[in-house]
Amino acid sequence: MAYKITSQCISCNLCETVCPVGAIKIIDGKHSIDPDLCTNCVDSVYSVPQCQAGCPTCNGCVKQPNDYWESWFDTYNSIVKNLKKEPDYWETWFNSYSQKYSEQLQKINSK
Numbered sequence: 001m002a003y004k005i006t007s008q009c010i011s012c013n014l015c016e017t018v019c020p021v022g023a024i025k026i027i028d029g030k031h032s033i034d035p036d037l038c039t040n041c042v043d044s045v046y047s048v049p050q051c052q053a054g055c056p057t058c059n060g061c062v063k064q065p066n067d068y069w070e071s072w073f074d075t076y077n078s079i080v081k082n083l084k085k086e087p088d089y090w091e092t093w094f095n096s097y098s099q100k101y102s103e104q105l106q107k108i109n110s111k
């Protein structure tokens, strides 16, 4: 888990409404992040973790220190997952790249 709600939380409830995966739970009136659901907002439309970005306190929601290799494998698994979603990713990339490259070569050769 990379993010955690701390004792500075004032229970404004903003993070619960913005979390893209519903990882923020309220148990006995206290907010907490379900580590099995939290994705660190990776693979979402957001570029920053929404709970931390919107929290009105200084340290109500903080990033936990992460083991280097855990972080490395998180990134690796995320990339592999995306590639599996698009099995023809590299073929599409190559076709697009080679077409643009050919167009540029033609322009240069026609001068």
Ligand code: SF4
Binding pocket: 003, 018, 019, 020, 021, 022, 023, 024, 033, 037, 038, 039, 040, 041, 049, 050, 051, 052
């Ligand atoms: S980092 Fe993103 S996914 Fe994780 S709890 Fe915060 S808003 Fe939800």
Ligand code: SF4
Binding pocket: 005, 006, 008, 009, 010, 011, 012, 013, 014, 015, 016, 031, 051, 054, 055, 056, 057, 060, 061
């Ligand atoms: S946004 Fe911050 S203060 Fe508000 S409920 Fe979430 S952690 Fe607590």
